[in-house]
Amino acid sequence: MTEAGTVDGASGRGWAGYAPLDATAGQQLGAAWRDIVEGLRCWRSWTYLALETIKNQYRRTVLGPWWLTIQTAFYVVGLAIIFGNILNTDLKAFLPYVAVGFIGFNLLSGLSRAASTTFVGASDRMRSTRQPLSSYVLRDAAIEFILFGHNMLIYLIFLVTGLVPVHLKILVAIPVIALIGVNGFFSGLWLGPTVARFRDVGPLVLSVLQVLVFFTPIFYRLSNLGAGRRRDLLDWNPFTYMLGAFRNPLVGAPLRLTDYLGVAVVTLINVALGLFVFSRTRSRLPYWVA
Amino acid sequence: MAPEIRLQGVEAEYELLTVRDYNLKRQFMEVLRRRTEPVQVIRALNGIDLTVPAGSRIGLVGANGAGKSTLLSVMAGLLPPTKGSVKVTGRVLALLGGAGAGLDQEATGRDNIVSMGVQLGESPVQMRRAIDDVIEFSGLGSRIDHPVYSYSSGMQTRLRFSVLTSLRPDVLLLDEGIAMADAEFAERAGERLQQFVNAAGILVLASHGDALLTQQCNSGIWLDRGTIMRTGDLASVLADYHASYHSPKAISAVSDV
Numbered sequence: 001m002t003e004a005g006t007v008d009g010a011s012g013r014g015w016a017g018y019a020p021l022d023a024t025a026g027q028q029l030g031a032a033w034r035d036i037v038e039g040l041r042c043w044r045s046w047t048y049l050a051l052e053t054i055k056n057q058y059r060r061t062v063l064g065p066w067w068l069t070i071q072t073a074f075y076v077v078g079l080a081i082i083f084g085n086i087l088n089t090d091l092k093a094f095l096p097y098v099a100v101g102f103i104g105f106n107l108l109s110g111l112s113r114a115a116s117t118t119f120v121g122a123s124d125r126m127r128s129t130r131q132p133l134s135s136y137v138l139r140d141a142a143i144e145f146i147l148f149g150h151n152m153l154i155y156l157i158f159l160v161t162g163l164v165p166v167h168l169k170i171l172v173a174i175p176v177i178a179l180i181g182v183n184g185f186f187s188g189l190w191l192g193p194t195v196a197r198f199r200d201v202g203p204l205v206l207s208v209l210q211v212l213v214f215f216t217p218i219f220y221r222l223s224n225l226g227a228g229r230r231r232d233l234l235d236w237n238p239f240t241y242m243l244g245a246f247r248n249p250l251v252g253a254p255l256r257l258t259d260y261l262g263v264a265v266v267t268l269i270n271v272a273l274g275l276f277v278f279s280r281t282r283s284r285l286p287y288w289v290a
Numbered sequence: 291m292a293p294e295i296r297l298q299g300v301e302a303e304y305e306l307l308t309v310r311d312y313n314l315k316r317q318f319m320e321v322l323r324r325r326t327e328p329v330q331v332i333r334a335l336n337g338i339d340l341t342v343p344a345g346s347r348i349g350l351v352g353a354n355g356a357g358k359s360t361l362l363s364v365m366a367g368l369l370p371p372t373k374g375s376v377k378v379t380g381r382v383l384a385l386l387g388g389a390g391a392g393l394d395q396e397a398t399g400r401d402n403i404v405s406m407g408v409q410l411g412e413s414p415v416q417m418r419r420a421i422d423d424v425i426e427f428s429g430l431g432s433r434i435d436h437p438v439y440s441y442s443s444g445m446q447t448r449l450r451f452s453v454l455t456s457l458r459p460d461v462l463l464l465d466e467g468i469a470m471a472d473a474e475f476a477e478r479a480g481e482r483l484q485q486f487v488n489a490a491g492i493l494v495l496a497s498h499g500d501a502l503l504t505q506q507c508n509s510g511i512w513l514d515r516g517t518i519m520r521t522g523d524l525a526s527v528l529a530d531y532h533a534s535y536h537s538p539k540a541i542s543a544v545s546d547v
Binding site: 017018020021042044045048049052053055056057059124125126127128129130131197198200201283286287288290 | 303313315317372384387391392401405410414
């Protein structure tokens with residue numbers, strides 16, 4: 001016999017079922033956890049759908065998603081010239097710094113944006129097909145990573161042309177990118193339901209992301225800034241640590257321990273918050289986006 | 291195992307979220323002041339008890355807003371009931387929502403066949419293997435390589451119906467949308483549904499068209515404001531339903547029960 005309020009999923013493929021609204025926190029967490037496991041298990045499905053979505057976004061263009069690479073290239077070269085001049089630094093060293101910083105920031109802000117819109121954007125699909133709810137988050141995060149992959153071509157050019165030194169340290173960036181992915185996924189699990197329930201949060205996230213462009217060291221170095229209260233704002237910005245941890249190994253800069261500690265703390269908070277909010281809201285979510 | 295749908299004491303309540311309820315600051319202040327105003331709710335389904343055995347062909351009737359689509363969504367596992375339990379044995383597929391629900395409007399019909407199947411748990415490889423049969427049944431011909439935004443509502447419905455029925459469901463739930471297909475397609479769809487039910491599948495069809503219902507279903511469920519008013523053989527359920535709005539007394543007599 002099933003418990004009150006459950007939708008029995010034994011027969012459905014890859015379906016965790018819903019915990020009843022009056023279930024204990026443990027039961028809710030169990031259902032949420034099964035949803036996440038099912039979501040990860042159907043990786044073929046959401047990676048395919050992510051690729052299709054990008055393909056369709058650019059369907060009527062010749063260059064497709066490579067437009068994004070070109071956009072990024074134009075943007076960073078422009079930025080490097082102007083800011084290199086203002087800060088009076090050598091363009092050759094500054095260009096990779098700005099470019100990798102911008103690409104990293106694009107990934108971070110893109111994942112945050114995707115996290116906030118993920119369930120509201122999936123409402124059409126949620127009303128017509130039954131998929132693990134986590135798979136919507138995974139698809140949207142995968143889209144951001146595919147775009148990131150296109151942008152990283154610029155970094156590859158830096159490596160080939162010798163603008164950045166080839167060094168073993170570069171490998172440090174790989175686990176950092178993976179952790180950024182973990183953060184993107186779990187932030188979708190708490191930000192997605194929050195935005196579905198409180199629609200003001202969506203525009204709020206966009207506003208914050210817009211300001212974060214300035215409070216994240218993308219086109220300046222932390223050393224360019226003096227100490228003081230305004231500098232503290234950067235220390236409270238999680239993107240500061242994630243970007244530092246990602247960029248420094250890639251451009252051959254010295255690694256800062258604080259960056260990696262910061263990433264660890266942010267990851268723990270995101271995972272905890274994601275599991276808490278997702279398990280508490282999962283059985284209500286279909287009603288909020290209906 | 292034979293397909294079966296079993297609902298017990300199912301209740302589905304939508305929270306009618308107005309701008310007030312969506313407002314995070316307000317909610318936060320209400321919590322601080324320890325005074326929360328109750329959210330308005332719409333009880334779309336109320337105390338639904340239902341067992342549907344294999345091979346059933348059920349027509350779901352009732353006024354607009356009676357809860358037909360909500361009931362189908364709950365059976366499909368798309369909407370968790372706010373109370374009660376839902377147990378469905380077998381693979382459930384549902385054709386719900388607007389004509390293009392779940393379709394990517396920019397993608398071609400062909401690409402949408404694969405994407406739709408993938409969203410329903412098939413692998414891209416399996417879907418590509420099945421694609422020719424789906425295209426043939428849909429009758430879309432060369433239009434299959436055009437983007438879906440160029441399709442009419444009827445064509446989008448045909449595409450979705452063809453994909454769903456090709457995936458061999460045990461339980462098939464159809465919303466009114468199916469009525470958008472043209473006569474030629476309706477005839478072939480009818481044959482396919484017949485084969486499906488003969489193989490002990492369960493069909494639940496919500497419709498306002500008596501002709502379609504009589505053609506496809508043998509039993510009926512009449513829903514009114516979230517409550518089951520009558521179940522039984524289709525003809526008598528339809529007769530009671532139609533009588534209810536012709537004589538106002540009849541409906542009050544029934545709802546007093």
